[in-house]
Each structure stands twice: as structure tokens, then as C-alpha cells.
Amino acid sequence: MTATGRRVFNSRTPIVLQPDRWMCAISAATWCLRSVGVEITERAMRDLMIPDLVTGAIGLRDGSGGQVAQLFRNQFGVQAGHQRDISFDQMAARAGRQPLAIGGLNWAGQGRVHWVAVRRFEDGRLILANPGGTGPLVGQQTLDRAAFNQRGGFSAVWIDVAGTEDGRASRNADRGPRADFSGIPFAAHSRFRVVHTDGMGVRLRERPLLDGGRRDGAPEGSVVDGEEHAWRLVQTEGRVTGWVADTYLRAEDGRFRVAGTDGLGVRVRALPFPGGGQLSSVAEGALVTGLEEAAYRQIRNGGGVAGWATADYLDRVPADDDPREHMGSHQDGQDGDGELGGSASGWTPALGAAIAKENLWDEGGQPVRRAAMERFNQLPGARRRAIFDAAMDAGLTAEGITSAGERNHWKQAMRAVVVGDGFPGECPDLNPFMLAGESGGVFRGGADRLNSSALGYFQFIAQKPIDPGEPFSPPFDYGHWRNCSPFPSDYSRQTDPVCQVRQFIRAIKGSRKHHGDPLSVVREKSTPPFVWGP
Numbered sequence: 001m002t003a004t005g006r007r008v009f010n011s012r013t014p015i016v017l018q019p020d021r022w023m024c025a026i027s028a029a030t031w032c033l034r035s036v037g038v039e040i041t042e043r044a045m046r047d048l049m050i051p052d053l054v055t056g057a058i059g060l061r062d063g064s065g066g067q068v069a070q071l072f073r074n075q076f077g078v079q080a081g082h083q084r085d086i087s088f089d090q091m092a093a094r095a096g097r098q099p100l101a102i103g104g105l106n107w108a109g110q111g112r113v114h115w116v117a118v119r120r121f122e123d124g125r126l127i128l129a130n131p132g133g134t135g136p137l138v139g140q141q142t143l144d145r146a147a148f149n150q151r152g153g154f155s156a157v158w159i160d161v162a163g164t165e166d167g168r169a170s171r172n173a174d175r176g177p178r179a180d181f182s183g184i185p186f187a188a189h190s191r192f193r194v195v196h197t198d199g200m201g202v203r204l205r206e207r208p209l210l211d212g213g214r215r216d217g218a219p220e221g222s223v224v225d226g227e228e229h230a231w232r233l234v235q236t237e238g239r240v241t242g243w244v245a246d247t248y249l250r251a252e253d254g255r256f257r258v259a260g261t262d263g264l265g266v267r268v269r270a271l272p273f274p275g276g277g278q279l280s281s282v283a284e285g286a287l288v289t290g291l292e293e294a295a296y297r298q299i300r301n302g303g304g305v306a307g308w309a310t311a312d313y314l315d316r317v318p319a320d321d322d323p324r325e326h327m328g329s330h331q332d333g334q335d336g337d338g339e340l341g342g343s344a345s346g347w348t349p350a351l352g353a354a355i356a357k358e359n360l361w362d363e364g365g366q367p368v369r370r371a372a373m374e375r376f377n378q379l380p381g382a383r384r385r386a387i388f389d390a391a392m393d394a395g396l397t398a399e400g401i402t403s404a405g406e407r408n409h410w411k412q413a414m415r416a417v418v419v420g421d422g423f424p425g426e427c428p429d430l431n432p433f434m435l436a437g438e439s440g441g442v443f444r445g446g447a448d449r450l451n452s453s454a455l456g457y458f459q460f461i462a463q464k465p466i467d468p469g470e471p472f473s474p475p476f477d478y479g480h481w482r483n484c485s486p487f488p489s490d491y492s493r494q495t496d497p498v499c500q501v502r503q504f505i506r507a508i509k510g511s512r513k514h515h516g517d518p519l520s521v522v523r524e525k526s527t528p529p530f531v532w533g534p
Contacts, residue, residue, distance in 0.1 A: 011119045018131040024115045025060040027131030031117040032099035039240040057422040065157035079160035096120030099159040104151035108137040185383035188225035192314040204307030208296030216305040230297040230311035231272035234288040240280040242268035246295035275386025352492035373433040384430040395501025413518035423530040432497040507534035
């Protein structure tokens with residue numbers, strides 16, 4: 001073991017076998033993180049890296065490893081670097097001193113890239129923590145100079161275990177994610193009054209930690225905007241460290257018991273917001289250990305400054321005083337993170353009903369939907385992605401899909417259809433209000449012609465388009481909505497992100513072509529001309 005500061009690099013960390021040939025970079029990255037004590041599963045890394053960093057058709061998108069290094073820094077708070085063209089001697093100098101992942105451009109044949117983690121350098125050879133197994137192409141356990149030259153050129157990614165910027169380890173460095181929290185989206189769900197501070201007010205910190213720096217403050221008695229949930233840094237029985245919505249934790253004998261989730265349990269997030277990446281889950285009734293003295297809520301004070309404040313000093317303003325109190329309330333299919341349906345995604349039943357009454361085939365006859373789409377597109381990209389990810393989770397749960405592997409396959413299919421995966425996506429803007437196809441018309445994204453429909457995130461072809469000028473009404477066959485929707489007669493649900501997910505699942509399960517296999521959707525979508533249908 002090599003120790004520097006509070007980080008420990010364990011070169012004997014067990015290998016992580018890749019489940020598919022194209023997942024070598026994911027497995028190598030998982031090993032590197034585990035080797036410095038970051039508790040992360042290979043499945044969780046898949047969710048973080050597919051499809052933005054890794055695809056089945058390409059493998060690792062950025063051959064230099066730069067995006068992997070950025071993921072290490074932003075998602076896990078570790079110092080990391082990369083080098084596009086690295087020599088054998090340069091790799092040998094790093095091997096054994098820090099986690100190292102290397103990628104050979106011609107490892108398994110001309111142009112066939114493979115990534116592998118490196119344990120150490122010994123007797124002129126790189127000793128590999130090979131995720132590829134023992135096969136003849138990618139199963140090598142060592143790499144000497146001749147083998148390196150045969151498989152080059154090479155790129156590399158590494159984790160710097162020297163500590164923090166000033167060379168001193170943070171007192172929390174071994175206790176959980178230390179990511180860049182500045183990119184976490186803020187959305188006001190409720191209002192809170194600053195209380196119980198003995199007149200001192202609260203500090204707005206840059207990070208949700210006791211030593212998280214200071215950005216601004218809010219005086220006693222002032223009212224601030226706040227996110228729906230406060231978040232607590234915890235460690236599970238399995239020693240996974242991450243963030244849990246404090247709403248679902250009850251203090252008990254110095255620890256916290258998961259409660260109030262209707263039996264669903266809670267997700268442990270890499271970052272403290274609903275779209276912050278899932279590291280693990282904890283069942284209802286299980287105990288976790290709190291690693292900070294308090295839970296933290298993201299708030300914005302009267303001066304417009306956003307930051308993190310101790311939740312114990314924030315009292316929710318009653319509903320009678322603030323009508324926004326009901327925003328983010330539980331909707332059908334909500335996942336316990338308070339981030340689905342309702343106002344959290346901009347969708348409400350009243351808005352959905354108003355949109356359903358419009359003529360969705362007349363580009364001039366959709367003022368309500370157009371306004372909703374434009375408002376949604378003004379959200380930061382990270383926020384739209386968080387809503388999309390949360391909708392997938394809630395829709396899968398509502399449809400009774402609980403197996404982690406099966407959920408991952410469904411998510412892979414939905415991401416392929418929506419944003420694309422080396423081929424065109426149906427809704428790259430992630431806008432759930434996009435109903436009629438308009439990539440060449442009113443709005444960017446969706447299908448190519450007004451006689452087809454990009455039903456929210458997923459495209460369903462309508463066999464009986466509505467005549468221009470005629471109102472939208474149930475007698476018209478609006479794609480497969482009436483056959484596959486969780487609520488066949490409720491057209492207001494067409495723009496609900498969770499219902500769109502559930503519709504997609506039901507369409508594929510009932511498809512005579514796909515036979516309930518979401519990966520067959522991926523295969524169809526990835527084949528020219530890059531179209532699919534249920």
C-alpha cells in the first residue's frame with residue numbers, strides 16, 4: 001500500500017471483470033476508484049458513464065481519457081489527470097505509485113481499443129489489474145515494452161493521491177464524495193424562515209459540509225427560497241458513502257434509520273440532489289451512519305445568493321403563507337426524492353389538460369404547449385437531465401421493474417431513443433412537452449414531419465393524423481397512446497414525464513416485434529436508417 005495524506009492506494013485491490021467487451025474503460029475506472037477507497041459498484045459506474053462517456057458502438061468516446069479524468073474530479077472529488085500520448089517509461093514511472101488506467105489503440109488488433117488498470121511496475125513489466133479476464137486478446141496479466149509497442153499508441157488516466165490543493169488532506173477526505181458542488185442545479189420548491197439561531201442567522205456555504213466555506217448569509221427571521229430536500233452525508237452498512245434525502249432518515253441511538261418511504265427505501269447519491277448519480281440503495285428500516293453533524297439544504301437568500309445552510313435552522317413557511325408549499329408534492333410514480341411530476345418538472349395536471357385541448361397538429365394552435373416547452377428549455381441542461389433520469393427511475397418503479405440489471409437495460413434503451421448513442425436521438429433537448437414532430441418546424445427536436453409524433457421523450461407514429469384546423473379529440477388514433485398508456489383515457493398525462501416513461505415500457509412489453517426486450521430497441525435504433533417503433 002502507498003499512503004499519501006489521508007488517501008491510500010491499494011495496488012492489491014481485486015480486479016473488476018467487465019461484463020461486455022466494450023465496457024473495459026468502465027471496469028478499469030471502477031478499479032481505480034476502489035483502489036483509493038471510493039466505494040463504487042461497477043453497475044453505478046455504468047449509470048454514470050453510459051451513454052455520455054461510453055457507448056456499445058464506440059466504447060470510450062474520448063480516447064485520451066480526458067472525460068474519465070473529469071468524471072473522477074467532478075463526481076468523486078479526487079484529483080485526476082490524463083495524457084493522450086504516453087510512453088512506456090512514463091507509465092512505468094506512475095505505475096504502483098497511484099491508480100493508473102491505460103488504453104491501447106491497437107490492443108486487440110488494428111484499431112481495436114482496450115483499457116486496463118495497472119497495479120505496479122516490476123521486472124520491466126507493467127502488472128495489470130485486467131478487467132478483460134483471461135482471453136488471448138485482452139486477457140494479458142502483464143505488459144512489457146515489446147507488447148506495449150505492438151498495442152500502441154497509448155493514452156492514460158490516473159488519480160493523484162497526494163492530497164488536497166495545498167498538500168494537506170481534508171478532514172473529510174476519507175468520508176465521502178468531495179466533488180465540485182457548484183454545478184448542482186437549484187430550483188426553489190418551497191420557502192423557509194431562518195429560526196433558532198439566537199439572532200445570528202445562518203451561513204450560506206459553498207458546499208454542504210461544516211468546513212464548506214462561506215458564500216453569504218441570511219439573518220434570523222428572514223425568508224429564503226429552498227430546495228425540497230435537505231441532504232445528509234452518510235455511510236451504509238456496506239461502507240458506501242454518499243448523500244441521502246434527510247426527509248427519510250430518523251435519528252436513532254446515534255445513527256439514522258430509513259423510514260417513511262412506503263417500503264421503497266432510499267437511494268444513496270454521489271451528489272446531494274435527485275439527479276446526483278446513484279451509488280447504492282438502502283432498504284426501509286435499515287440503519288446508516290451520519291458523517292456530518294447536520295443535514296444541509298440548498299437555499300437562496302433575498303440577495304439572490306444560493307448556497308447550503310444547516311437544515312435545523314430552517315422552518316418551512318406554512319402553506320397558508322406561501323402557495324408554493326405544494327410544489328413537488330407526491331405524484332403517481334414519485335420515487336421518494338421529491339423530484340418527479342408536479343411542479344418539479346414544470347408539469348401539472350392542469351397544464352397537461354390545457355395542452356391536451358389544443359390542436360397538436362397545427363403549429364399555430366399550440367400556445368400553451370409552446371410556452372411550456374420554451375420554459376422547460378430555459379432550464380440548465382443538468383437540470384433537464386436530472387428530471388429525465390428521475391422520470392426513468394420513477395416510471396420503472398411504477399411498472400414493477402426492480403432488478404438493477406433489468407432497470408439498466410431499460411434506461412439504456414430510453415437514453416438511446418431520446419438523446420441518441422452514436423446515432424440521432426428523438427428528443428435531444430429532453431423536453432417532455434414535445435408532442436408533434438417538429439425538427440423542421442416550430443421546435444428543435446422530435447420527428448421530421450408534422451404527420452408523425454415525438455411523444456415527449458419517445459417517438460410513436462400516429463396512423464390517423466388530425467386534419468389541420470380540427471381540434472384534438474379521443475376518436476383520433478394518437479399514436480399508441482390509447483393502447484399503451486397507464487391512463488388510456490386521460491390525455492392530460494401525455495406530457496407527464498413519468499407517464500411517458502411508463503408508456504414506453506408498456507409499448508415495448510406489448511410489442512410483437514421487441515417482445516419486451518429493451519435492448520432490441522437499442523439494436524434497431526442503432527441500425528441505419530436509425531429509426532425504431534414499437
